[in-house]
Amino acid sequence: MSTINIKEPSVVIREKRLGTINAFTGTASEIVEKSAKGELKDCKRKFSQCLGCNQQQAFCQLAMIRDAAVINHAPIGCSGEFADFNFTYRVEQARRKLPPELGRYFSTNITEKDTVFGAAKKLEETIKLAYDRVHPNAIFVTTSCASGIIGEDIEAVVDKASEELGIPVVTCNCEGFRSKIWTTGFDAAYHTVLRGIVKPAEKKTNKINIINFWGSHVFDEIIERFGYEAQYIVPFSTVEQLKHASEAAATIHICPSLSTYMGAGLNQLHGVPEVLVPPAYGVAGTDRWLRALGKVLGKEDIAEEIIKEGHEKYVPEIEKLKEKFKGKRAYVTAGAAHGQALITLLNELGFEVVGAAVFHHDPVYDSGDDKLDILGQAVKNYGDVPDYRVCNKQACELVNALNRIKPDFILARHGGMTLWGAKFGIPSLLIGDEQFGIGYQGALNYARRIEDTLDSIEFIKNYSKHASNPYTKWWLEQDPGYFQGDGSGRGCAR
Amino acid sequence: MGQTIEQPRFTCALGSCQSVVAIKKGVPILHSGPGCGVQVERLIGQGEGYAGGSTMPCTNAEEADVVFGGEKKLRNVIENSFKVIDGDLYVVITGCTAAITGDDVAAVVGEFQNDDKPIVYVEEGGFKSNNYASHSRLVKAIIDQYVDKFNEDREVIPKLVNVFANIPYQDPFWNGNLEQLKRILMGIGLKVNILFGNESEGVSEWKTIPQAQFNLFVGSWAGLDIVKHLKRKYGTPYLHFPYSPIGAKETSKFLREVGEFAGLDKDEVEAYVDREEKKFYTHIDKMASFMLEFRYGIPRRFYSIADTSYTLGFSKFLLNELGIIPGIQFIVDDVPEKYQESILEEFSKISDLQTRTVQVVFDPDAGLAQQKILEDAKDYSDKRLLILGSSWDKHIADELHADLLIISVPVQHRLVMNCGYLGYEGGLRAIEDIYDRVLATYR
Numbered sequence A: 001m002s003t004i005n006i007k008e009p010s011v012v013i014r015e016k017r018l019g020t021i022n023a024f025t026g027t028a029s030e031i032v033e034k035s036a037k038g039e040l041k042d043c044k045r046k047f048s049q050c051l052g053c054n055q056q057q058a059f060c061q062l063a064m065i066r067d068a069a070v071i072n073h074a075p076i077g078c079s080g081e082f083a084d085f086n087f088t089y090r091v092e093q094a095r096r097k098l099p100p101e102l103g104r105y106f107s108t109n110i111t112e113k114d115t116v117f118g119a120a121k122k123l124e125e126t127i128k129l130a131y132d133r134v135h136p137n138a139i140f141v142t143t144s145c146a147s148g149i150i151g152e153d154i155e156a157v158v159d160k161a162s163e164e165l166g167i168p169v170v171t172c173n174c175e176g177f178r179s180k181i182w183t184t185g186f187d188a189a190y191h192t193v194l195r196g197i198v199k200p201a202e203k204k205t206n207k208i209n210i211i212n213f214w215g216s217h218v219f220d221e222i223i224e225r226f227g228y229e230a231q232y233i234v235p236f237s238t239v240e241q242l243k244h245a246s247e248a249a250a251t252i253h254i255c256p257s258l259s260t261y262m263g264a265g266l267n268q269l270h271g272v273p274e275v276l277v278p279p280a281y282g283v284a285g286t287d288r289w290l291r292a293l294g295k296v297l298g299k300e301d302i303a304e305e306i307i308k309e310g311h312e313k314y315v316p317e318i319e320k321l322k323e324k325f326k327g328k329r330a331y332v333t334a335g336a337a338h339g340q341a342l343i344t345l346l347n348e349l350g351f352e353v354v355g356a357a358v359f360h361h362d363p364v365y366d367s368g369d370d371k372l373d374i375l376g377q378a379v380k381n382y383g384d385v386p387d388y389r390v391c392n393k394q395a396c397e398l399v400n401a402l403n404r405i406k407p408d409f410i411l412a413r414h415g416g417m418t419l420w421g422a423k424f425g426i427p428s429l430l431i432g433d434e435q436f437g438i439g440y441q442g443a444l445n446y447a448r449r450i451e452d453t454l455d456s457i458e459f460i461k462n463y464s465k466h467a468s469n470p471y472t473k474w475w476l477e478q479d480p481g482y483f484q485g486d487g488s489g490r491g492c493a494r
Numbered sequence B: 001m002g003q004t005i006e007q008p009r010f011t012c013a014l015g016s017c018q019s020v021v022a023i024k025k026g027v028p029i030l031h032s033g034p035g036c037g038v039q040v041e042r043l044i045g046q047g048e049g050y051a052g053g054s055t056m057p058c059t060n061a062e063e064a065d066v067v068f069g070g071e072k073k074l075r076n077v078i079e080n081s082f083k084v085i086d087g088d089l090y091v092v093i094t095g096c097t098a099a100i101t102g103d104d105v106a107a108v109v110g111e112f113q114n115d116d117k118p119i120v121y122v123e124e125g126g127f128k129s130n131n132y133a134s135h136s137r138l139v140k141a142i143i144d145q146y147v148d149k150f151n152e153d154r155e156v157i158p159k160l161v162n163v164f165a166n167i168p169y170q171d172p173f174w175n176g177n178l179e180q181l182k183r184i185l186m187g188i189g190l191k192v193n194i195l196f197g198n199e200s201e202g203v204s205e206w207k208t209i210p211q212a213q214f215n216l217f218v219g220s221w222a223g224l225d226i227v228k229h230l231k232r233k234y235g236t237p238y239l240h241f242p243y244s245p246i247g248a249k250e251t252s253k254f255l256r257e258v259g260e261f262a263g264l265d266k267d268e269v270e271a272y273v274d275r276e277e278k279k280f281y282t283h284i285d286k287m288a289s290f291m292l293e294f295r296y297g298i299p300r301r302f303y304s305i306a307d308t309s310y311t312l313g314f315s316k317f318l319l320n321e322l323g324i325i326p327g328i329q330f331i332v333d334d335v336p337e338k339y340q341e342s343i344l345e346e347f348s349k350i351s352d353l354q355t356r357t358v359q360v361v362f363d364p365d366a367g368l369a370q371q372k373i374l375e376d377a378k379d380y381s382d383k384r385l386l387i388l389g390s391s392w393d394k395h396i397a398d399e400l401h402a403d404l405l406i407i408s409v410p411v412q413h414r415l416v417m418n419c420g421y422l423g424y425e426g427g428l429r430a431i432e433d434i435y436d437r438v439l440a441t442y443r
Helices: A028-037 A054-062 A082-095 A112-117 A120-134 A145-150 A154-165 A184-196 A219-225 A239-243 A256-270 A283-297 A300-325 A336-348 A374-382 A395-405 A418-423 A439-455 A457-466 A473-477 B013-021 B036-044 B063-068 B071-084 B096-101 B105-114 B131-145 B174-187 B224-234 B247-262 B266-293 B308-322 B337-348 B366-380 B391-400 B423-439
Strands: A024-026 A068-072 A105-107 A138-142 A169-172 A207-211 A229-233 A250-253 A329-334 A352-358 A387-390 A409-413 A428-430 B026-031 B089-094 B119-122 B157-164 B191-193 B212-218 B238-241 B301-306 B325-331 B360-362 B385-389 B403-406
Touching: A024 A028, A028 A374, A028 A387, A054 A068, A054 A138, A054 A184, A068 A120, A082 A105, A082 B036, A082 B391, A105 A120, A112 A145, A120 A138, A120 A154, A138 A154, A145 B096, A154 A169, A169 A184, A184 A256, A207 A219, A207 A256, A219 A229, A219 A300, A229 A239, A250 A256, A250 A283, A256 A336, A283 A300, A283 A336, A283 A439, A300 A439, A329 A336, A329 A395, A336 A352, A336 A374, A336 A409, A336 A439, A352 A395, A387 A395, A395 A418, A395 A473, A409 A418, A409 A439, A418 A428, A418 A457, A428 A439, A473 B071, B013 B026, B013 B036, B013 B089, B013 B131, B026 B071, B063 B096, B071 B089, B071 B105, B089 B105, B089 B131, B105 B119, B119 B131, B131 B224, B157 B174, B157 B224, B157 B247, B174 B191, B174 B247, B174 B266, B174 B423, B212 B224, B212 B247, B224 B238, B238 B247, B247 B266, B247 B308, B247 B423, B266 B423, B301 B308, B301 B366, B308 B325, B308 B337, B308 B385, B308 B423, B325 B366, B337 B360, B366 B385, B366 B391, B385 B391, B391 B403, B403 B423
Parallel strands: A068 A105, A068 A138, A138 A169, A207 A229, A207 A250, A329 A352, A329 A409, A352 A387, A409 A428, B026 B089, B089 B119, B157 B191, B157 B212, B212 B238, B301 B325, B301 B385, B325 B360, B385 B403
Antiparallel strands: A024 A387
16 A cells, blocks of 8 residues: 555655554664564563754755745744754755855744734744745745644645645644654655645656765766766755656665655655665665665666776775774764764674664565665675664663673764763774765775774773773663563564 | 844743753753754754753644643653653753643642652743743742741841842853852852853852842843742842943942942942953053054944843943944844833933934834944944844844954854953953954954
């Protein structure tokens, strides 16, 4: 059954659509097996720490559409992230040689009075004001806990504004409490784009959609070799480009946790095929990925050419570096699919991946196809990860696990987590750019950065001597999964 | 109040969690949606601190909590916060979800308070106010629900002063500023409860709040409630110095007022002021030739997009110590109307020598402020301009070829450790930073 329904204003939350969970303690093979059998059960926690919500994930996808404005229909605190994304937006403009522009983001600044008398009028006025100030080609309205609980008919407001202004004004329902899975926010943003912006294809083009954050354009060259053009969406697209995303020849996932909904949506609504293969991490992973892409595009020969060249150019140096990593124990902490991709990459580079604290787990993606199961393939190709936990970004669980496992190296992809490696004196690396590790070049990029990180231990060791640790001795003596479910310390594996 | 804001430069009531982080071994516990802590940290946080950011306990409200209430969850999270996080003081702060569903937070926290746990609560709700207002409620809650418990047989400790100034983290230089304030107040002979940051003893210091000889509030309006509250509660008199004293002229004025209010020996105060002023002006004297003679242009006019305390403080400082003339001052801390008149009056007094009219705009919509600066700057194309603002203002500063000194959140284009602009040393630091930015633009 399709999980995509753009007739509804709100996306169906991920836990309902995909059975996504955010707590698990066990091994990687266990979670893979239980996912396949549909046996995973989520559980509550008796202690929790600040997480992150839907709205932030939704905003990150909408905030860098180059000719749109975003309105956050919320109290002022929910726009704390505006400045952060504006910074990213501007830094990335420079990297793309685009002229400097401000991110145009507005808060309706919901106050107590509005929770009593309604905030719809305020939203109307803010839409008008944003339009007058920016003259955007689309306006997105993100919702909040407060606007959600007030429960006004926001659809009526945006529909009216859309008609009056002659541009799409589209809601993105991403109230923080709506979903326990913060990545539902990505789905909410894509639902908004699919519903309000993307038009039925008028023709087919040679563009290939790459659903990503704002990573480097590593796909340009590869895609060009196949005779196609890489089209990075959604950040840094224009509204016009997004309208025509339906006309692309295929969609590539760099991280299915991010793009599951958009990829499936473009496929199911507009017939854009998805390249269903784990993203190109590691040498063997890149081989597989190129072959799958070649197959979708009917150009298997070109795939083989690129594979041959890639092996010649990059593999010898990677092999040399692998020697240095042999026998080293690595730990990964990251979002779901990307974390799994990093497990693959570290395995390939010769590390023993002894543990992972991954933020959530999607047992299946919106395509319904298991060919995107990165972890399943990692386990099959490289063996099990003995301590695989779904930690919902709970720092206390990570800290506890690290304290037990004491790995030689930590690879992270999210702020607030990398820090803990350093506090324990463990060399830790955070790479923000998801595309940094893609392809043969990416494997080498990582290998070099890891080598640097392992080398610069002076700082880490010195810092760890002076680092504060707010966690009690009691906590560090419990099992990391202590607060998951019934408190047995085995989380939700049993 | 309460209208559309482009480019917000403060956060919601929940932002007071950062004031807890600013207390040594303070642990905020949010009873809120899952994203609230991140939003606050992203705008005003400067890293995690001891138990902020992703360490901060939070009930992470979900749909069921909104429908059925979240008291049970809150009880669990509080109980386990004591077990997991080693803190001296725990503060529960509620967000929009708990405020709308009406959880009885007082009752839940009360259970722990009855057990003599060091815990207090503040019922907020992000929509109820912003963090300028909620900071006062947080401090009052700590005093009323915790500090007051230790207030039996209190005796006033002579020369002890509680200092309340800019809001921690909302003022990016809060820590450095408090260090400076403590240094100069001790310099004139006071014992200082600085309460937040590095120079504070932490919770043990808070416990002596009721014993202070007087309270000092250094700032425009956000925080004034605290000292008024303490006067009502303990009868402690307070002195209000209504802006941030930056540089020698204002700091000396500040110290003399404090000295007189505290009944300190006038000669001792004067001796200290004299020593500090001499040091300060030796540096000015040394650099005066640069300021007067530099051939390639230094700023002559400045705009601010900042909060009241800084806008006033910097206007007085830049005019009197550097000769940079105030252009339009955009005050974005959502100043309640009742305070606006006295702020304007303070602006009217910035010069001792002539009547100066400074154009002041009270409006938190900084997007609008930027539009107005771009328009106004057209009349001053012959002058090099300085903008005192935040990282939001990099764009217009570049467009105007103006120098930008970031003194407000969001701060993304500089790193702040112990920098402070208050006091004598802070003034020198401000001069260094302004001309550093100016000179760095030359090839």
